[in-house]
Amino acid sequence: MLFHEIYSTYFQTVAKILTEAVDHPLTSGEIDSIVREYAFDESTLNIPESLGIAHWKLLKEDGTTILKKKPTMPLTILQKRWINAVALDPRIRLFTDHPVTFPDVEPLFLPEDISVFDQYLDGDPYEDAGYIQNFRLILDGIRHQYPIQITVTNRHGKRITTKTIPEYLEYSEKDDKFRLIGTGSRLGNTINLGRITSCEKCESQKGEKVGKRNLPRPRKVIFELVDDRNALERVLMHFAHFEKQVEKIEDQKYQVTLHYDKEDETEILIRVLSFGPMLRVVKPAAFIHLIKDRLSEQKSCGL
Incomplete structure (x- = not known):
């Protein structure tokens, strides 16, 4: 916490009080008001007393300060x-x-x-001028809530153009990628920024309706694992942001039920495969077929 000791709420509050006291004497009511605005209600019990003669001796009894200039907090x-x-x-x-x-x-x-463990090497191109331009426009769209038009290249190389109202950005440290969460796109609520080839502000036309957020499509996958070499801990950390249940079925053997949205299915599939033989998917059959298809596709590509 490099910035905690100087730039915490309490230091900021004390600095505000002393800044005001340099300009004019403060009443106890004014001090309490500043404390409530910049700190916490209970801070009115200790900050005013600490500033006084008995402790820090920064405020006099008449509400003035011993300081001649307004306080500053230079960086260390x-x-x-x-x-x-x-x-x-x-x-x-x-x-x-x-x-x-x-x-x-x-x-x-x-x-x-810095050495990041267990991170994919195909992260987003953060130094690419086009990526930077798209990121900044999306960020501005989030701040000011206007629709944008984006063109995306899908996994088959096909270019698709759609409109969306950006809501927020997600960053995955494991994937080293940003994702746009938005409303109204026919591509779904989640779009990988790395797939966006162009992005521009979309001027709203009179009477134009904005698409609604796609309804969630809940899915789940059930897999078993043997807790060898901290496998359970690694799996729980790997899928930390997904809802899940873990059940012990034998000594060192566990069954994990992982809940996700259909939009995240490809990501879940890749993550499950990354554990190799450590995991065995038991349900549903559709997910098992996805695994087989993915492995067949990798084999045909010589991966």
Whole structure:
């Protein structure tokens, strides 16, 4: 927590009180009002008292402060080094062309110092100019809630154009990819940003109706695993953001029921296959057929 000790709620609140006290004497009511606005109700019991003569001696009894100038909170060297390190992450360019950096200090760490375990290598092209442009327009659409028109290349190489109202972005650390969650697209609620080839603001026409969010299509897959080499822990972490139930059926043998939406089926399929023989899917038959088809497709491609 590099920024906690200086930029926490309490420090910000105290700084606000002292800033006001430099301009004019504060009444106890004004101090309590500032505390309630910037901190928590219970903070009115300790912050005003701590500022007084008995403790920090920053506020006098008449509501004035011993400070002559308004307080500032400069960054520490450690914080500057952390910011410099974050600025080296290629994903920071998705938000700005000119990230804040401090030339007087070295980065706290370099990208090559980070080793991410169990992450796919085909992440999104964060340094691609077209990807950056699409990301920023989508982000602006989320902030201002206007529809956008996107063109997507599907897995078969076919280009599809659709409209959607962007709601939010999801990032998968394991996949190293962003996904757009939106409303009204005939492609579904979820669209991988890496598949978007073009993106533009869609001017709403009078009387034009926006499509509704696609209804959820709940699915589930049931598989068994033997808890060898922390297999159970790895599976639970791998599928942490999905609803699931785990049942112990034998010594070190477990059955996992995983719930997901139809839109996530391809992702679930790939993740299940990534565990190889550690998992054995028992239900449903349709998912088992998907596995067979996927393996046959990989074999025909020489993978």
